[in-house]
Amino acid sequence: MDQNGEGGGNRSENTISLNPKVDKIQSLVNADSIGGWDKCWEQGLTPWDLGGPTPVILHLLQTGSLPKGRVLVPGCGSGHDVIAIASPERYVVGLELSKTAINIARELSLSSPNASCFEFIEENFFTWRPTELFDLIFDYTFFCAIEPSMRSSWGSRVQELLKPDGELITLMFPVSDHSGGPPYKVSVTDYEEVLHPMGFKAISIIDNELAIGQRRDTSIFQLPGGIFLSVRKGGRGWGEPPCPPHLSVTRLCFKKQQGLLDQC
Numbered sequence: 001m002d003q004n005g006e007g008g009g010n011r012s013e014n015t016i017s018l019n020p021k022v023d024k025i026q027s028l029v030n031a032d033s034i035g036g037w038d039k040c041w042e043q044g045l046t047p048w049d050l051g052g053p054t055p056v057i058l059h060l061l062q063t064g065s066l067p068k069g070r071v072l073v074p075g076c077g078s079g080h081d082v083i084a085i086a087s088p089e090r091y092v093v094g095l096e097l098s099k100t101a102i103n104i105a106r107e108l109s110l111s112s113p114n115a116s117c118f119e120f121i122e123e124n125f126f127t128w129r130p131t132e133l134f135d136l137i138f139d140y141t142f143f144c145a146i147e148p149s150m151r152s153s154w155g156s157r158v159q160e161l162l163k164p165d166g167e168l169i170t171l172m173f174p175v176s177d178h179s180g181g182p183p184y185k186v187s188v189t190d191y192e193e194v195l196h197p198m199g200f201k202a203i204s205i206i207d208n209e210l211a212i213g214q215r216r217d218t219s220i221f222q223l224p225g226g227i228f229l230s231v232r233k234g235g236r237g238w239g240e241p242p243c244p245p246h247l248s249v250t251r252l253c254f255k256k257q258q259g260l261l262d263q264c
């Protein structure tokens with residue numbers, strides 16, 4: 001099955017060997033992009049899981065710079081970011097394909113003081129139809145997890161799920177030149193190709209100072225309009241030294257601004 005729930009395998013011929021864990025993940029997910037993820041969770045093959053919230057999320061919360069309202073975390077895994085973001089000001093939906101991941105997330109969140117401010121939903125991001133739209137989508141290692149042929153569908157879903165003037169924050173990973181995946185390599189252009197046609201405008205490119213670990217080659221871009229995105233080069237894959245999952249993270253903000261495409 002592919003990400004749309006349709007038949008057909010999508011194993012890449014150019015999958016690089018990263019480490020045995022990542023090889024196994026790639027083999028499971030490329031054989032079955034729906035059930036393969038749950039098998040990864042069942043077998044504890046989750047090198048992306050930081051065991052706590054993404055540091056930049058805590059920073060955005062502390063500095064009051066995270067949008068309020070309804071928040072969607074697609075491919076939320078064990079839900080650390082969902083729990084961290086949830087508050088009376090922000091209702092968070094953690095969306096996950098894997099039943100095992102959802103069960104872990106629900107278990108981990110049992111003692112949360114903000115239990116009424118979030119929910120975990122077991123659904124496919126590409127087919128789920130919520131009744132309410134979102135003010136913010138936070139994508140951390142979800143875009144890189146989906147097969148590149150699904151990226152334009154990802155852009156369409158982001159566009160459909162956000163309210164007018166909604167915001168997408170994504171940590172870009174991995175920025176590298178490897179082939180195959182997951183994780184599939186990502187670039188600013190990859191995001192722009194699918195988001196510009198949907199009416200999104202990137203305002204800035206900044207370095208993610210909160211990425212854990214040694215700093216590596218870093219490129220900083222500023223796009224017309226003032227949004228920042230940080231690009232850290234050299235990331236190869238989840239858990240692969242010298243690039244642990246949180247080292248090559250990049251933050252990218254896109255604002256949904258219909259009618260501004262010709263100004264980009």
Ligand SMILES: C[S@@+](CC[C@H](N)C(=O)[O-])C[C@H]1O[C@@H](n2cnc3c(N)ncnc32)[C@H](O)[C@@H]1O
Nearest residue numbers: 037048049075076077096097098124125140145
């Ligand atoms: C690389 S993991 C990242 C998990 C989490 N964001 C984190 O950083 O810990 C990607 C997650 O996306 C989920 N996933 C993959 N395809 C999905 C889909 N179509 N809809 C919802 N979740 C999906 C997988 O089950 C997996 O938990």
